[in-house]
Amino acid sequence: MRQALRALGWATKVLLILIIIFCVTSAYSAFNLRMGLGEPQATCSEGILLVSFPFFVNNSGYYDLSDLNLTTQVMDQNGTILSYSATFVPLVARGSNIVIMHNVSINLDNTNLTRLLFQDDNFEASMAIAMKFARTIPIEILMNKTMPWGAPFYNFSIGEITYSFNGTHNLGVAPIIFENHSPFSNVAGTIQFEIYNDEGEKVGSCLKSLDVPSNSGYQDQIDFVVDDPLKLTPSGQMYVFFETSMLSFGPVVIPYG
């Protein structure tokens, strides 16, 4: 009986000491663990907005971090998932540093997202960092943030078309206006306009070059030669094709008249 009691007493003491050592070293390791996201770099090409975050972990504690999984999800205000990205690091050994790039991409060519080119919105970005501390304690850090989205062709509109004759040709003139609310890049490229009458016959076309800096407005006019004045009708449709360094999409159909 006494031996059993002694054994139980020792087992309790040993376990208690182990737990205390684990608690103290875990607390020390947690205070010496640094992780975070660096300055994001955004690029936009071929209709894909790519935001790259350098994710760094400095583990100068006593325990390894394993199964580190960084996931980000971007949703618009309607709850539509625009992007889901995951980066997995199998092991961050104790006393080591790692820096990995976490890429978040949004495909702007997606027809559902075309409105994001013309309307500002708020994105709900959520980030989750899951890992196993000391290979035994799963920890998850969740973060939600609302980020404003600036449309590169905000409030894009074409004014009333006016026609004139310059002695040789019939000319159509229409004002165009928009604001580049994108914080990431300039809108540089061309916009092609095709004007159709109410019977679907092509009346004329023109190409407009532009370079609009970030967070600035654009106001200009388009001039096009009317091929056949007989085809002119008071109303119709204008097909607009955008070709910029960021993306190319179209046609966006805008009625006139």
Added chain:
Amino acid sequence: MVREERKLLRSIVPRTLKAALWGFITFLMYYIPYQLLLLPALMFPEIFPMGINTLFNVFVAIAVFFAVAIQLFSGTILQHVLSVAKALTLIIYFIYAFEGGIITLTPPIGEATFKIVADLRVFLAMLILIYLLGLAKSIIQAIDFLAREKDQTA
């Protein structure tokens, strides 16, 4: 009659003093190191909405109460009964304090919403194991005590 009262008083007074001293030592033993350990947590009370200070005070109260009670009834079967009760109480306390092993913290940092979820079930299991060992020890001690009592009466 007076002799019996004096005898009783002689046995109760030192026992009470010993229990009070033991209670005070237990209080110091738990309160000061834990206060130091919890200092970072107490500095940011908004991070620990579960009332970590209250939970800690309850823990100290349980420890001191049982330390005094066990000393007061030392040498009787109640000492072992109280040890069993202490182990059971602390097991329930830790399950409650650790929210079943999954702790959620929501520190307010800037405009973003943060949530930290730590799965401490392994750690909780180890703590429970310690108190289960203590429980087993107390039960064996109680059996040993009863067996000795029986031997002495026989």
